[in-house]
Amino acid sequence: xxxTLNPKYTLEAFVVGAANRLAVxxxxxxxxxxxxxxxxxxxxxxxxxxxxxxxxxxxxxAKKAAPTLNIEYLTLDEYVEAFHAAIAAGxxxxxxxxxxxxxxxxxxxxxxxxxxxxxxxxxxRLSEVLQTAGRQIVLTSDRPPSEIADLDERLISRLSGGLVxxxxxxxxxxxxAILRRKAEERGATFEPGVLETVAGAAFGNVRELxxxxxxxxxxxxxxxTSINAETAKQLLGLTGAAAAAAPGAAEAAAPGPDEFGAxxxxxxxxxxxxxxxxxxRVAEAMLRWEGEGYRTHRLxxxxxxxxxxxxxxxxxxxxxxxxxxxxxxxxxxxxxxxxAGLSVFRDPERLREAEQAAATVRDGAAPPPGPSAAFPxxxxxxxPSNQVAASAVHAVxxxxxxxxxxxxxxxxxxxxxxxxxxxxGLELARRRGAVVACLSTQAFTDELIAAxxxxxxxxxxxxxxxxxxxxxxxxxxxxxKDRTQEELFNLFNLLxxxxxxxxxxxxxxxxxxxxxxxxxxxxxxxxxxVELKEPDRDVKRAVLERILGQQGVRSEPALVDxxxxxxxxxxxxxxxxxxxxxxxxxxxxVPLSAGLARExxxxxxxxxxxxxxxxxxSGLVVSSLGGIKSREKxxxxxxxxxxxxxxEFR
Amino acid sequence: MSLVNFTTREITCKIVxxxxxxSGKTTNLHYIYGRVPDSRxxxxxxxxxxxxxxxxxxxxxxxxxxxSGFSTRFQLYTVPGQVYYNATRRLVLQGADGVVFxxxxxxRQLDExxxxxxxxxxxxxxxxxxxxxMPVVLQYNKQDLPRELILSPADLxxxxxxxxxPSFRADALHGQGVFETLKGISELVLKKLAAGSPx
Numbered sequence: 092x093x094x095t096l097n098p099k100y101t102l103e104a105f106v107v108g109a110a111n112r113l114a115v116x117x118x119x120x121x122x123x124x125x126x127x128x129x130x131x132x133x134x135x136x137x138x139x140x141x142x143x144x145x146x147x148x149x150x151x152x153a154k155k156a157a158p159t160l161n162i163e164y165l166t167l168d169e170y171v172e173a174f175h176a177a178i179a180a181g182x183x184x185x186x187x188x189x190x191x192x193x194x195x196x197x198x199x200x201x202x203x204x205x206x207x208x209x210x211x212x213x214x215x216r217l218s219e220v221l222q223t224a225g226r227q228i229v230l231t232s233d234r235p236p237s238e239i240a241d242l243d244e245r246l247i248s249r250l251s252g253g254l255v256x257x258x259x260x261x262x263x264x265x266x267x268a269i270l271r272r273k274a275e276e277r278g279a280t281f282e283p284g285v286l287e288t289v290a291g292a293a294f295g296n297v298r299e300l301x302x303x304x305x306x307x308x309x310x311x312x313x314x315x316t317s318i319n320a321e322t323a324k325q326l327l328g329l330t331g332a333a334a335a336a337a338p339g340a341a342e343a344a345a346p347g348p349d350e351f352g353a354x355x356x357x358x359x360x361x362x363x364x365x366x367x368x369x370x371x372r373v374a375e376a377m378l379r380w381e382g383e384g385y386r387t388h389r390l391x392x393x394x395x396x397x398x399x400x401x402x403x404x405x406x407x408x409x410x411x412x413x414x415x416x417x418x419x420x421x422x423x424x425x426x427x428x429x430x431a432g433l434s435v436f437r438d439p440e441r442l443r444e445a446e447q448a449a450a451t452v453r454d455g456a457a458p459p460p461g462p463s464a465a466f467p468x469x470x471x472x473x474x475p476s477n478q479v480a481a482s483a484v485h486a487v488x489x490x491x492x493x494x495x496x497x498x499x500x501x502x503x504x505x506x507x508x509x510x511x512x513x514x515x516g517l518e519l520a521r522r523r524g525a526v527v528a529c530l531s532t533q534a535f536t537d538e539l540i541a542a543x544x545x546x547x548x549x550x551x552x553x554x555x556x557x558x559x560x561x562x563x564x565x566x567x568x569x570x571x572k573d574r575t576q577e578e579l580f581n582l583f584n585l586l587x588x589x590x591x592x593x594x595x596x597x598x599x600x601x602x603x604x605x606x607x608x609x610x611x612x613x614x615x616x617x618x619x620x621v622e623l624k625e626p627d628r629d630v631k632r633a634v635l636e637r638i639l640g641q642q643g644v645r646s647e648p649a650l651v652d653x654x655x656x657x658x659x660x661x662x663x664x665x666x667x668x669x670x671x672x673x674x675x676x677x678x679x680x681v682p683l684s685a686g687l688a689r690e691x692x693x694x695x696x697x698x699x700x701x702x703x704x705x706x707x708x709s710g711l712v713v714s715s716l717g718g719i720k721s722r723e724k725x726x727x728x729x730x731x732x733x734x735x736x737x738x739e740f741r
Numbered sequence: 742m743s744l745v746n747f748t749t750r751e752i753t754c755k756i757v758x759x760x761x762x763x764s765g766k767t768t769n770l771h772y773i774y775g776r777v778p779d780s781r782x783x784x785x786x787x788x789x790x791x792x793x794x795x796x797x798x799x800x801x802x803x804x805x806x807x808x809s810g811f812s813t814r815f816q817l818y819t820v821p822g823q824v825y826y827n828a829t830r831r832l833v834l835q836g837a838d839g840v841v842f843x844x845x846x847x848x849r850q851l852d853e854x855x856x857x858x859x860x861x862x863x864x865x866x867x868x869x870x871x872x873x874x875m876p877v878v879l880q881y882n883k884q885d886l887p888r889e890l891i892l893s894p895a896d897l898x899x900x901x902x903x904x905x906x907p908s909f910r911a912d913a914l915h916g917q918g919v920f921e922t923l924k925g926i927s928e929l930v931l932k933k934l935a936a937g938s939p940x
Contacts, residue, residue: 262780264807287808350920351776355805357924361931362752362808366745374750374810394747 096154096164100147106272107382108265111141111258118145118229122152125160125195125227129254131218132229133236136258139296142231145258146197149229153195159584163190164197171203171210191220192610195227201250202232205240215246225577228253261297263355266290269297270304279308284320284360291356292329293349303327320360329353369402370394376406385413386438412439419449425557426452427550459528459554462516462562471507471514472633472662476624483621484511487592488518491560495619497583497593499566501600502623505663508596511623512562515594519560528555529562536568536575543574555582560592566615567597570606583614593618626662631655634662638669639683649685657692668692745811752813754930755836756923758799759861760843761853762822765882768913769843770801770817773923776916777803815927822857831864839876839930840865841922843913844901846883846891854901876929878907880922885912 102122107115114134121132132149136142150162165173177186190196196217204211221228232239235257236250261269270286285307294300310326311318318326363371373394377387389409393399420436430452435445473481486494498515500508516529542551555561561582569575586593601607601615626634632655639651654672659665668688675691676683745752758766767787774785783802805813818837820830834840842861844854862872881897892900894910902908907925911918 262806267807350916351773351778351781354920354924354927358805358813358927358931359808361928362811362813366752366809366811370747371809371811374747376810377750378807378810391748394750 096147096150096162098151100144101151102148104272105141105144105148106261106265106269108261108268110261110265111136111145114145114256114258117254117256118149119152121195121227121229122149123156125153125157126225130222130227131250131253132227133232133250133253133255134229134258135232135235135255137260137296138233139298140258140260141297142233142258143199146199146229146231150195150197153227157194157581157585159581159588160194161192162195162197163193164199166199167201167203167210170198170214171207174210174213187217190217191224193221193226195229196221197229199231200233201230202234202239204242204246208243211243211246215243215249218246218249222249260295263290266294266297266300269300273301273304274308277304277308279311280317281307281311281323282317282319283363284356285318285323287359287363288320288323288329288356289327291349291352291359292327293352320356324356369399372406373402376409380409380413383413384437385416386440388438388440409439412442415442416445419445423449423452425553427553458526459558460530460534461520461527462513462529464517466510466513466517468514468518470637471510472626472630472637474627474629474631474633476627476630477507477511480511480621480623483619484515487515487594491519491522491592492590496587496590497595497615497618499601499615499618499620500594500596500623501598501620502596503598503625503661505661506623506626507662508623509564510662512564512594512596515592516560516562519592522559525559526557527560527562528558529560529564531564532566532568532575535563535579536572539575539578552578552582556585558586558591560594561586562592562594564596565598566595566601567599567604567607569611570604573608576608576611580608580611580614583611587614625660626665628655630662631659631665634665635669638666642669642673642683644673644683647684650683650688653685653688750811752808752811752931753816754814754838754927755816755818756839756841756926756930757834757837758817758819758841758843759830759834759857760822760882761845761850761857762824764822764843764845764850764854764857765911765913766819766822766843767799768882769841769880769911769919769922770799770819772913772916772919773803773817774801776920781805817923824856824860827860827864830860831867834861834864835868837875838933839878839926841878841880841926842901843880843882843911844897846881846897846910847886848890848892851892851900854897858901873904876926876933877904878909878922878925878929880909880911880913880918882911882913882918884910885915885917 102115102119105111105115114136117129117132118134120128121130134142134145147164150164153160154162174183174186177183198214201214204214218228230250235255236242236247239247267287267290270290274281274286286304289300289303289307292303294303306326307318307323323329366374373390377390377394380387380390387409390406393402393405399405416436416439423430423433423436430448433445433448435441435448438445468484471481480500483495483498487496487498500511502508513529516527519525520527538551539548542548563579569579583593595601595615597604597615600620601612602609604612632651635651635654639645654665654668657665657668659668672688672691673683676687679687681687758769760766770785770787774782781804783804786800799817799819801817803815803817805815807813818833820826820833840861842858844850844858865872865875879897879902881892881894883891884894894908898905898908907929909918909922909925911922913919
């Protein structure tokens with residue numbers, strides 16, 4: 092079974108030193124863009140040096156960067172157990188599918204692959220699938236792949252194909268830093284030199300170091316007295332180590348006691364006492380912030396003073412400024428990742444510049460294309476044929492992102508899908524802080540191509556990730572566009588996870604669309620899919636009244652009735668009819684009327700000739716179902732064939 | 742040399758092992774070199790004659806890493822003990838933060854010890870340093886030799902330790918007392934920080 096990531100095991104809580112810096116850097120890179128670099132990432136070290144912590148921290152960081160990522164962490168034993176259980180239950184395929192769909196697979200302790208041929212094959216196959224799909228794999232072991240006994244050569248090759256990096260025993264400084272952080276976490280404070288004494292002892296790994304710290308914490312808590320370095324040595328049994336060797340003992344080939352470690356601990360205590368406490372605090376703060384990549388001019392200036400006032404306040408202010416820089420940098424990274432690397436975000440002395448830079452990015456970050464104002468919701472005609480869709484839209488507008496997400500509007504061309512999509516966009520855009528991305532799928536793809544060409548894909552992604560709603564028209568146009576589908580898939584997951592509304596239009600249900608990946612289609616159908624049907628008479632009437640109103644024509648009931656009864660299977664077709672009639676009226680400079688419409692649409696004799704003839708019935712037979720037998724389809728009076736041909740060839 | 746540099750956050754201690762020829766100064770450094778992890782020590786420079794006597798000086802840099810936010814380094818030097826290398830001794834003493842005087846505990850070497858101690862005093866004066874203001878410790882080396890050949894630490898204290906500085910009995914060849922001596926001089930040197938060191 093998949094284990095839960097321990098919330099304590101984050102990158103922030105991981106103390107970085109020379110022995111693990113490369114592994115942590117690689118881990119950060121992988122977490123920032125899973126699958127893009129160092130795939131697989133193979134981390135190995137002796138026991139107790141932080142492999143599991145780092146592995147889980149990568150999972151946390153990746154999840155933080157992209158909350159929708161599907162991340163699986165488990166130990167190899169858990170993986171084996173799950174596999175065997177699945178096989179026993181006849182669910183082998185389901186097991187494989189489950190792991191093939193993860194975005195990042197984190198497997199701990201893969202050294203236990205030894206003598207597990209079937210698991211080696213399974214892992215080899217899974218890693219092939221995941222890597223091909225651009226998914227990240229991170230593995231840890233107590234030894235490099237080539238030293239795992241009885242491991243398939245192909246698997247060795249594959250596991251070594253990304254980055255193999257080791258973590259060593261932390262050096263003295265790192266040990267001190269670890270002890271200080273852990274002591275702080277436990278709410279324990281020690282006299283100067285105590286932790287340095289513990290760090291100076293020859294503990295083989297961090298776990299043992301923690302054990303030693305725990306003993307000190309417990310002792311101090313139980314006795315309610317603070318212990319000093321000497322007491323710490325006695326408690327931890329370090330006094331013997333520091334004792335001088337008996338004469339002649341050093342001749343032995345075996346390494347003697349850690350005299351240097353003891354010496355170092357003593358010197359540390361002495362320095363701690365000798366250096367003025369405030370200088371030590373400033374120096375430690377500098378060490379910390381420089382280690383995290385921040386400039387520390389302000390603190391350096393403090394050190395140059397003889398006795399500066401309010402040192403702690405200055406350090407706290409510095410920390411506060413760094414936090415602000417972090418916030419700004421994170422915000423900028425969202426808007427324009429390329430701008431996030433600016434040096435101003437690393438220098439608290441330039442906080443004001445950083446604020447300005449962030450403001451510039453904020454202002455300059457072009458919002459994604461928004462909805463067209465030409466399609467207000469109020470002008471969308473509602474009738475029995477689209478009542479369900481209209482209701483769904485209102486539900487979406489009531490609770491964007493929460494109720495029907497995604498909403499997919501399905502229907503033939505010209506039924507008002509685009510109108511409704513834009514109308515939703517306009518309504519959502521009215522909300523405070525809304526960033527509504529509303530565009531055609533073709534435009535979405537074109538933008539992506541331009542971003543790829545301009546090496547600004549990160550920027551492009553950031554633009555859409557900011558969106559509080561994403562509305563894409565004609566989603567079927569992503570068919571066979573692999574990269575667009577990939578990007579949309581990730582964007583969909585991200586936005587959906589943040590409960591941001593997604594709306595799409597399509598000519599047919601997504602699962603029937605050719606060339607659309609199943610993972611995308613299934614997500615599109617995960618919300619509500621509503622169909623817009625051919626417009627009914629109510630819709631047609633409403634549309635006609637609106638169009639005629641826009642033309643400045645008084646809606647003559649007879650004209651509206653006539654046009655509404657015309658055979659038209661889409662709103663767009665209806666608009667075409669009106670345009671023909673309006674065009675004819677303008678050309679002939681006569682008022683718009685039902686008669687004119689009939690004349691134009693049914694091809695009756697020219698106006699003058701008809702006036703001469705005796706009045707006769709219109710010839711229209713209106714059926715109760717709305718269909719009509721139209722003169723348009725019946726040739727009543729044959730025109731001159733010659734004229735007809737000429738007309739058509741024009 | 743600046744012992745503590747608050748601007749660069751560095752503490753650098755120059756410690757000179759002084760004493761008569763063959764008293765065991767280089768042996769002290771060799772033992773320390775063997776006990777310091779590779780990552781902590783620099784290359785030990787040793788210029789010796791064919792008979793293994795120190796010709797110029799030995800130099801062993803030790804990096805103690807970050808202590809209280811300060812990058813701390815120790816530089817250990819020896820001087821050639823032979824009388825005729827006095828110019829070199831004087832040169833090496835320049836800028837020393839502390840001195841370990843390595844005395845040969847053999848009774849027959851007492852005069853050489855005294856002569857070397859006087860030489861130390863005079864060479865420091867050449868640099869304008871009063872030995873009374875310089876952190877100094879004494880190490881009575883070769884205490885492993887037969888008792889009849891050597892003077893006891895108490896006798897040596899009486900003979901050499903006029904100012905009652907810390908003294909350590911040692912067998913540098915086998916390591917006894919080597920780190921204790923180093924620790925002793927380090928404490929003295931570092932304590933000068935508290936008394937106010939030029940920044």
